[in-house]
Amino acid sequence: MSVENKKENMGIGFFERYLTVWVAICIVVGILVGQILPIIPQTLNKFEYYNVSIPVAILIWLMIYPMMLKIDFSSIVNATKKPKGLIVTCVTNWLIKPFTMYLIAAFFFNVVFKTWIPVDLAKDYLAGAVLLGAAPCTAMVFVWSHLTKGDPAYTLVQVAVNDLIILIAFTPIVAFLLGVSDVSVPYGTLIMSTILFVVIPLTAGFITRTIIVKNKGLEYFNNVFLKKFDNITIIGLLLTLIIIFSFQGDIIINNPLHIVLIAVPLTIQTFLIFGIAYGWAKLWKLPHNIAAPAGMIGASNFFELAVAVAIALFGLKSGAALATVVGVLVEVPVMLTLVKIANNTRPWFTSENK
Numbered sequence: 001m002s003v004e005n006k007k008e009n010m011g012i013g014f015f016e017r018y019l020t021v022w023v024a025i026c027i028v029v030g031i032l033v034g035q036i037l038p039i040i041p042q043t044l045n046k047f048e049y050y051n052v053s054i055p056v057a058i059l060i061w062l063m064i065y066p067m068m069l070k071i072d073f074s075s076i077v078n079a080t081k082k083p084k085g086l087i088v089t090c091v092t093n094w095l096i097k098p099f100t101m102y103l104i105a106a107f108f109f110n111v112v113f114k115t116w117i118p119v120d121l122a123k124d125y126l127a128g129a130v131l132l133g134a135a136p137c138t139a140m141v142f143v144w145s146h147l148t149k150g151d152p153a154y155t156l157v158q159v160a161v162n163d164l165i166i167l168i169a170f171t172p173i174v175a176f177l178l179g180v181s182d183v184s185v186p187y188g189t190l191i192m193s194t195i196l197f198v199v200i201p202l203t204a205g206f207i208t209r210t211i212i213v214k215n216k217g218l219e220y221f222n223n224v225f226l227k228k229f230d231n232i233t234i235i236g237l238l239l240t241l242i243i244i245f246s247f248q249g250d251i252i253i254n255n256p257l258h259i260v261l262i263a264v265p266l267t268i269q270t271f272l273i274f275g276i277a278y279g280w281a282k283l284w285k286l287p288h289n290i291a292a293p294a295g296m297i298g299a300s301n302f303f304e305l306a307v308a309v310a311i312a313l314f315g316l317k318s319g320a321a322l323a324t325v326v327g328v329l330v331e332v333p334v335m336l337t338l339v340k341i342a343n344n345t346r347p348w349f350t351s352e353n354k
Helices: 001-010 021-038 039-045 054-069 074-079 083-112 119-134 140-149 151-180 187-216 217-231 231-253 256-283 288-299 304-314 319-344
Strands: none
Touching: 021 039, 021 231, 021 319, 039 083, 039 231, 054 140, 054 187, 054 231, 074 217, 083 119, 083 151, 083 256, 119 151, 119 231, 119 256, 119 319, 140 151, 140 231, 140 288, 140 319, 151 288, 151 304, 187 217, 217 304, 231 304, 231 319, 256 288, 256 319, 288 319, 304 319
């Protein structure tokens, strides 16, 4: 087993091996850019459509496109014939995650941290946490799946199902948990995000794969063409973080203690949801390349949607908006930890070939 692990580590690229360090550096660089060169985020902020940042969308597209290239599109049909992974994803994301997020966040903001957080602000933070809890990941999960050697076709099916459920379930769940009836969801944001983060890279991947395989053959495609995109996903992730944190630097710097307090329930929730989905997949004897993405998709969040709705409902400088931004801050290092856990526990699962 040690020899196996050694081989696997040798296969990990330079960027991937020290990804946590690069992430920390990029967060700091992003905040510094926002403080020292505010003209950069101000300019980038102008390129927005339906609350979706086009520069961020392009970088997320850069992350996802190499993974879409790897999808054998005939395998998507086969993925739908294996419903267990989809059941784990859907039940965890929609019948467990939003409600555990509400309970954990309410306990910490209203009970544990009530000495440090005023009542009104606690309500705002709880609202932001609920928005995160009701928005499971649709874009970044491709990155986490890639890092755990997940089945890209199955991950795509999971994301597609999630997108459809979000359109129907997001508003009533948020309205129920927040006790309000006038929660408006920017459906333009949802549709734009789906087009930018799924439809465009999926179409581009399909066209590229078809042309290259037809003209050069599958062996060239797998052994030469795909190699050209090594580390592109990681570079896209790091540049995305720089841009996101250049936008949010002021909020983070002005609320250091509250950021730590908000991060506590969000971190606990992330580990809990991953544990539920990943453990369930293990009990159901699912292969690791399906179990890992199933755990990641619920643990990670559709932060673009959560931030957009928080700003639309409560305002840019609200506690709810701050909570969703902290969700972004917490997500990457925590998800990298879960990636490491998933990779270290691969031997617990059945072979992908079974």
